[in-house]
Amino acid sequence: MRHHRIAAIGGDGIGQEVIPAGLDVLRALQERCGDFALEVEEFPWGSDFYRETGRMMPEDGLETLKRFDAIYFGAVGDPHLPDDLTLWGLRLNICQNFDQYANIRPTRVLPGLQSPLRGVGPGDIDWVIVRENSEGEYAGHGGRAHRGQDIEVATETSIFTRVGVERIMRTAFRIAASRPRKLLTVVTKSNAQRHGMVFWDEVAAQVAKDFPEVRMEKELVDAMAARFVRKPGSIDTVVATNLHADILSDLAGALTGSLGIAPTANLDPERRFPSMFEPIHGSAFDITGKGVANPVATFWTACMMLDHLGEAAASARLMRGIEAATAGGVLTPDLGGSASTKDVTEAVIAAIRGDNQ
Numbered sequence: 001m002r003h004h005r006i007a008a009i010g011g012d013g014i015g016q017e018v019i020p021a022g023l024d025v026l027r028a029l030q031e032r033c034g035d036f037a038l039e040v041e042e043f044p045w046g047s048d049f050y051r052e053t054g055r056m057m058p059e060d061g062l063e064t065l066k067r068f069d070a071i072y073f074g075a076v077g078d079p080h081l082p083d084d085l086t087l088w089g090l091r092l093n094i095c096q097n098f099d100q101y102a103n104i105r106p107t108r109v110l111p112g113l114q115s116p117l118r119g120v121g122p123g124d125i126d127w128v129i130v131r132e133n134s135e136g137e138y139a140g141h142g143g144r145a146h147r148g149q150d151i152e153v154a155t156e157t158s159i160f161t162r163v164g165v166e167r168i169m170r171t172a173f174r175i176a177a178s179r180p181r182k183l184l185t186v187v188t189k190s191n192a193q194r195h196g197m198v199f200w201d202e203v204a205a206q207v208a209k210d211f212p213e214v215r216m217e218k219e220l221v222d223a224m225a226a227r228f229v230r231k232p233g234s235i236d237t238v239v240a241t242n243l244h245a246d247i248l249s250d251l252a253g254a255l256t257g258s259l260g261i262a263p264t265a266n267l268d269p270e271r272r273f274p275s276m277f278e279p280i281h282g283s284a285f286d287i288t289g290k291g292v293a294n295p296v297a298t299f300w301t302a303c304m305m306l307d308h309l310g311e312a313a314a315s316a317r318l319m320r321g322i323e324a325a326t327a328g329g330v331l332t333p334d335l336g337g338s339a340s341t342k343d344v345t346e347a348v349i350a351a352i353r354g355d356n357q
Ligand code: NAD
Pocket: 014, 074, 075, 076, 077, 078, 079, 083, 087, 091, 259, 260, 261, 278, 279, 280, 281, 282, 283, 284, 285, 286, 287, 292, 293, 294, 295, 297, 332, 334
């Protein structure tokens, strides 16, 4: 029996609804597979914890998390607290300190779902977006001077390091090499941003030499946004900076039906620290407590977590369970259905129990 230690953090809002649903599904999967065991510990960190203790997570929270093989995370965000406090206090604190530099975002139209693009359905979009998750435009460098005066100036400096660009490129090339089409689109804005983005193109060309099996192409980010909509079938693996990929991947999520199905993994590919698996969406206060949060993104990210833990068969079985539910029309309101979080969870568990592959 293989053992894996999972830290589960529901966080805020619907995070506290979808993570328990994900844990129910993982328990059923464990029973069905029978060859691995997940030792799950749940942590009540987030905005309520902040109101009690003045911190989003305990001072030794990172030390505690280091003992785990993976982190299963819901969302943060509270209507009565500043977003930068909740985000930096928990989620970004973990991402930055555990150097989870590769943010991986699979994008696919699931069976039974439709893209808002006319005529685009399952099979027409199958992408992996690789987002640089540690530097670039979100490095936090910059400042303000001469506040309130006519000469006031604010800067927001992008930081690109050779180590940082090369490691995300290698990750993207490895992913592209593992996929049937072996196509990698390197997204930049190197016509206008002539320092960091030209550097990014140079490093891409150097790393490409180590992956002769991958076909690499370049695209400017604005043209890429248009191509997402106009020619979705021409795209396979995409690598882009922190800001560019942030924007492109929300567009990608929308093009596959709902934010409620889009998963992501914050990886430390070198495995020095635990990686973190989460839905892309936030705490969604507008639907919190109503029992209608779509748990599919949280289930799909569990597939990514299982792959990371070396449980590929269990991951594939869970994906078949998710697809059985969507193909069977068990859909939450964000996808036009009337199913509850619980209905979708039960449909996936039933499919896992009945899965004979
Ligand atoms: P959001 O993702 O929470 O919600 C956007 C819209 O999508 C809402 O209408 C919501 O109801 C809907 N939605 C999102 N997930 C859904 C799901 N699983 N099922 C059904 N519908 C779903 O984004 P927002 O409204 O911009 O932000 C709300 C809070 O979440 C803010 O405090 C924000 O800072 C935070 N946030 C956190 C994360 C994170 O923790 N990773 C990501 C994004 C936003």
